[in-house]
Amino acid sequence: MPSVAVHTHVFARLVRSVATANGMPTLRQAFVPQPVVGRTADELRAYIDGTDPINKSSFIDTVINGLTSPLDGQDLSGLSYTRSTPRLLDAETEENLHRLFSDRGWTDFAPVVLPTEERVAAMLAGTSHAPDEVVGRLRPTAYREYWELTVEKVAVNAVMAGASPAYLPVILAMAASGVSGRSSSTTSQATVALVNGPIRDEIGMNYGIGAMGPYGHANVTIGRAYGLLSQNLQGGSVPHETYMGSQGNFLSFNATFAENEQASPWEPFHVQHGFKPDDSTVSLFLGGWYTVFGGGPRETWQEKFTRALQACDPFTGPILTLDPLVARGFVELGFETKQKLIDWCVEHARLPAREYWDNQWIQTLHRPRALAGVEPYASMLKAAPDELIRMFRPEDIHVVVVGGETGAMWKMIGGGPRLTMVHIDRWR
Amino acid sequence: MSPTIRVHDPRGYPPEVVGKQLAPRLENLEGKTIYLVDCLFDNSDVFVEQLRRWFGEHLPATDVRPVRPRESWADDPELRARIEADGDAAILGVGL
Numbered sequence: 001m002p003s004v005a006v007h008t009h010v011f012a013r014l015v016r017s018v019a020t021a022n023g024m025p026t027l028r029q030a031f032v033p034q035p036v037v038g039r040t041a042d043e044l045r046a047y048i049d050g051t052d053p054i055n056k057s058s059f060i061d062t063v064i065n066g067l068t069s070p071l072d073g074q075d076l077s078g079l080s081y082t083r084s085t086p087r088l089l090d091a092e093t094e095e096n097l098h099r100l101f102s103d104r105g106w107t108d109f110a111p112v113v114l115p116t117e118e119r120v121a122a123m124l125a126g127t128s129h130a131p132d133e134v135v136g137r138l139r140p141t142a143y144r145e146y147w148e149l150t151v152e153k154v155a156v157n158a159v160m161a162g163a164s165p166a167y168l169p170v171i172l173a174m175a176a177s178g179v180s181g182r183s184s185s186t187t188s189q190a191t192v193a194l195v196n197g198p199i200r201d202e203i204g205m206n207y208g209i210g211a212m213g214p215y216g217h218a219n220v221t222i223g224r225a226y227g228l229l230s231q232n233l234q235g236g237s238v239p240h241e242t243y244m245g246s247q248g249n250f251l252s253f254n255a256t257f258a259e260n261e262q263a264s265p266w267e268p269f270h271v272q273h274g275f276k277p278d279d280s281t282v283s284l285f286l287g288g289w290y291t292v293f294g295g296g297p298r299e300t301w302q303e304k305f306t307r308a309l310q311a312c313d314p315f316t317g318p319i320l321t322l323d324p325l326v327a328r329g330f331v332e333l334g335f336e337t338k339q340k341l342i343d344w345c346v347e348h349a350r351l352p353a354r355e356y357w358d359n360q361w362i363q364t365l366h367r368p369r370a371l372a373g374v375e376p377y378a379s380m381l382k383a384a385p386d387e388l389i390r391m392f393r394p395e396d397i398h399v400v401v402v403g404g405e406t407g408a409m410w411k412m413i414g415g416g417p418r419l420t421m422v423h424i425d426r427w428r
Numbered sequence: 429m430s431p432t433i434r435v436h437d438p439r440g441y442p443p444e445v446v447g448k449q450l451a452p453r454l455e456n457l458e459g460k461t462i463y464l465v466d467c468l469f470d471n472s473d474v475f476v477e478q479l480r481r482w483f484g485e486h487l488p489a490t491d492v493r494p495v496r497p498r499e500s501w502a503d504d505p506e507l508r509a510r511i512e513a514d515g516d517a518a519i520l521g522v523g524l
Contacts, residue, residue, distance in 0.1 A: 082444050089434065115435050160438060
């Protein structure tokens with residue numbers, strides 16, 4: 001069926017590259033100015049009556065011609081091609097290779113360790129899996145094509161990040177998740193990674209003082225490897241083409257840490273989710289948009305927590321990262337389990353319905369569900385404008401214990417509902 | 429002269445791209461049924477309604493039908509089948 005896709009102009013390069021990767025480089029596409037969000041009906045009508053900023057012709061003519069103009073040879077044949085990536089690059093000096101890697105967008109712009117055959121072979125000693133075994137597939141977002149990745153390709157990126165071979169099972173598990181650490185979302189989402197189980201100690205991960213900062217070789221290089229492998233094995237993370245995060249996200253550099261299971265008064269995160277204590281897992285949370293900080297729990301903790309929860313984006317619930325001092329403080333207040341604290345948060349995190357439904361991503365994702373009768377959104381949509389409605393479901397909020405007990409500090413980090421957990425042990 | 433070394437290519441394996449033919453175009457829109465598919469991004473319904481009005485004012489002999497998939501960013505096979513069954517063309521939009 002003849003069709004025309006309408007986009008805002010900032011997506012022109014991206015949508016054309018997607019069309020080309022789908023074998024239809026001449027797909028008919030029309031453009032209006034950015035933004036559509038927040039514009040009035042009259043302003044949007046002006047877009048329709050105006051000029052397509054990319055095709056430089058009347059917008060409506062672009063649309064009508066797209067549906068009615070005869071096809072040419074390229075329209076009828078499409079475009080077929082292969083994009084091979086060699087196993088090894090041509091020999092070059094180290095200086096030239098560093099420049100090549102940076103110029104081609106294969107780094108995070110910090111120096112990398114060049115993946116020589118010897119270094120990659122040494123890295124591969126960190127797993128029993130064959131170098132040519134397919135680990136999985138990655139893509140920057142749901143509408144792009146998947147790229148395939150092997151154990152060797154993951155090892156190459158692990159070398160570049162400065163990781164040790166012992167870390168490779170964790171990095172392979174992250175690669176096997178299908179979750180990119182370089183999502184192209186306009187929201188600039190990052191992927192927060194949590195490691196649980198015995199492997200934390202086996203490879204020396206830091207879950208004590210400074211665990212969420214640059215204070216542990218394993219934490220830092222595993223997180224960096226995850227970022228590098230994501231961008232390189234999914235087909236890139238290039239602004240305007242495979243990355244559209246408007247502001248970017250500092251957590252994209254690294255958001256990998258481990259739970260302080262030893263100091264926690266509660267079940268480890270992976271055990272909460274059905275794994276055995278002796279299993280090693282990595283949990284990936286898509287989010288990382290916001291961080292709210294506090295201390296306690298002190299006398300007024302309920303007011304502070306309620307305000308902090310209300311400050312979270314209602315589209316994505318928080319990961320509560322609590323220092324062990326905070327976790328034990330909550331136990332003294334009667335929260336014998338993480339779930340009891342989550343339930344308290346669900347009950348007290350409320351917004352006026354008008355504010356909840358005014359959120360851009362609630363509008364985009366939850367409102368269609370509400371209109372289709374999906375609960376709890378359908379009932380929430382019926383609420384009066386000033387009625388206080390729940391922001392989150394229990395499964396939208398998570399609790400993790402991390403830190404070195406130098407202060408009773410906690411954070412709420414965006415990323416609750418979209419969780420993927422992967423067993424690390426199968427990649428040893 | 430600096431020594432040279434060989435290193436691995438860090439990129440993954442892209443899929444083969446198979447060319448696809450565009451659907452035959454219409455001769456004109458007179459008497460045709462065009463579905464306006466609201467992709468459900470915030471405010472796209474307002475844009476789609478303005479587009480519907482434009483067609484009503486300028487091409488009244490074209491049957492323009494705004495539709496919404498059941499969910500954002502997910503295929504809606506029932507809607508797709510309906511459009512294929514009784515539509516002549518589709519316009520999809522718009523974000524963001």
